[in-house]
Amino acid sequence: MQQVLQALVLPHSKTMSRMTLTNLTHHQGTNRSTPIPRLPVLDWQTFTGLRQSSLPCLLNLPGAKYTNSGRASILIALEMFGIGQGDQVLVPTYHCPTMITPIIKVGAEPIFYPLNPDGSADLRWIATQDISRVRVILAAHFFGLPQAMSALRAWCDSQQIKLIEDCAHSLFGSSDGRPVGSWGHLAIASLTKFLPLPEGGCLVNNVGLPNFPQLGRPGLKAQIKAAFDIVHAGVNHGRIKGIRSTLEFLLSLLKMGRQPVAAPVDDEVSNASSALEFNLGPTHQTLTLACRWIAMLAPRQRIVEKRRQQYRFFAQAFQDCEFARPLVNELPDGAAPYVFPLWVDEPDPGYFELRRLGFPVSRWDRLWPHVSRIPRDFGQEWSHHILQLACHQDLTPDELNRMVALIKSVYSPTTRTKSKGDA
Numbered sequence: 031m032q033q034v035l036q037a038l039v040l041p042h043s044k045t046m047s048r049m050t051l052t053n054l055t056h057h058q059g060t061n062r063s064t065p066i067p068r069l070p071v072l073d074w075q076t077f078t079g080l081r082q083s084s085l086p087c088l089l090n091l092p093g094a095k096y097t098n099s100g101r102a103s104i105l106i107a108l109e110m111f112g113i114g115q116g117d118q119v120l121v122p123t124y125h126c127p128t129m130i131t132p133i134i135k136v137g138a139e140p141i142f143y144p145l146n147p148d149g150s151a152d153l154r155w156i157a158t159q160d161i162s163r164v165r166v167i168l169a170a171h172f173f174g175l176p177q178a179m180s181a182l183r184a185w186c187d188s189q190q191i192k193l194i195e196d197c198a199h200s201l202f203g204s205s206d207g208r209p210v211g212s213w214g215h216l217a218i219a220s221l222t223k224f225l226p227l228p229e230g231g232c233l234v235n236n237v238g239l240p241n242f243p244q245l246g247r248p249g250l251k252a253q254i255k256a257a258f259d260i261v262h263a264g265v266n267h268g269r270i271k272g273i274r275s276t277l278e279f280l281l282s283l284l285k286m287g288r289q290p291v292a293a294p295v296d297d298e299v300s301n302a303s304s305a306l307e308f309n310l311g312p313t314h315q316t317l318t319l320a321c322r323w324i325a326m327l328a329p330r331q332r333i334v335e336k337r338r339q340q341y342r343f344f345a346q347a348f349q350d351c352e353f354a355r356p357l358v359n360e361l362p363d364g365a366a367p368y369v370f371p372l373w374v375d376e377p378d379p380g381y382f383e384l385r386r387l388g389f390p391v392s393r394w395d396r397l398w399p400h401v402s403r404i405p406r407d408f409g410q411e412w413s414h415h416i417l418q419l420a421c422h423q424d425l426t427p428d429e430l431n432r433m434v435a436l437i438k439s440v441y442s443p444t445t446r447t448k449s450k451g452d453a
């Protein structure tokens with residue numbers, strides 16, 4: 031059974047033709063094919079389609095500035111607000127460590143608030159708490175499905191609390207009739223989730239704060255490496271066909287052969303032994319030129335269209351499924367989703383099997399220590415039951431079909447019975 035499942039994740043053909051590349055690109059001792067990409071990867075199609083998207087793009091907002099990552103943007107936002115020791119920051123119980131680490135870094139305390147069924151902050155619960163030391167709330171458009179923000183912003187203004195609108199999952203879209211990223215006093219985004227880049231973030235300053243910091247410039251080596259990583263991730267996933275030999279030549283030229291270059295690090299699901307050890311990466315550094323160039327010039331309509339199309343494909347595929355259901359069936363008009371949130375009734379041990387097979391899925395099950403259980407909190411339910419399936423623009427129809435087939439195999443009653451028996 032394991033061989034069957036493995037075959038579903040890995041490309042069917044080209045095993046031989048990929049051998050040389052595998053030697054070049056995989057960690058030493060590994061000779062398996064590259065799995066379905068969890069994040070966008072460079073391909074010739076990256077440069078096709080209409081330049082502007084039908085949905086607003088956060089990068090077009092007047093106060094937008096590039097940063098190195100989404101987490102760096104959160105850190106800079108907290109610094110711009112002057113947050114430090116003694117301050118508290120409200121954050122959702124449904125989170126990944128990258129949302130919390132910047133708060134710890136500035137010396138503030140995260141306070142976890144529960145979520146309503148639609149993913150919005152439970153303001154009624156917050157009203158029962160002592161919020162005298164709360165100076166900021168972080169609110170996210172989970173999965174790239176824009177949240178209503180007007181009520182939250184009005185509440186923030188009435189309480190003199192600053193809103194960081196977390197658009198890491200929604201580079202495109204609109205909420206309550208306005209572009210995502212325009213509701214927060216400051217808003218942040220993560221470029222690697224929507225563009226084929228190894229790094230990148232954005233900070234939107236909607237209130238004219240004058241203290242956006244001076245960011246350092248990456249050196250020449252970092253510039254070259256970023257450009258190389260972009261191309262390499264594409265080739266490594268069987269895209270941008272026809273340039274493999276050029277890449278091999280460049281590799282030998284740059285003497286990087288012994289230094290494997292990976293696709294963007296999947297930090298949300300990395301193996302850090304503790305969430306508290308989480309690495310923020312370069313926080314006060316500008317985006318490399320190659321990344322900036324792609325962020326500015328890559329046509330955007332294809333990204334929006336494809337993601338909407340992939341989402342609908344999954345929604346259809348998991349309709350009437352006995353073990354799972356789409357969290358949100360109808361894709362909202364103003365959404366270009368980051369992932370497809372699939373609610374699975376009994377996610378384990380299937381989830382671990384999917385991860386082991388290199389399936390492009392993640393789950394936010396590594397909660398920050400001391401997140402307490404709050405009655406009627408949907409955030410903590412989601413952290414167990416919601417699988418976030420990649421639905422980016424660079425997944426092929428064949429990959430999408432294999433993803434559905436694999437999930438259905440892993441969670442089918444016969445497989446479950448067998449794996450229980452195996453254990």
Ligand SMILES: Cc1ncc(COP(=O)(O)O)c(C=O)c1O
Binds near residue numbers: 128129219221231298
């Ligand atoms: C909701 C949310 N906010 C912020 C971040 C941080 O973004 P980045 O990975 O670009 O640092 C992430 C990363 O996964 C995220 O999911």
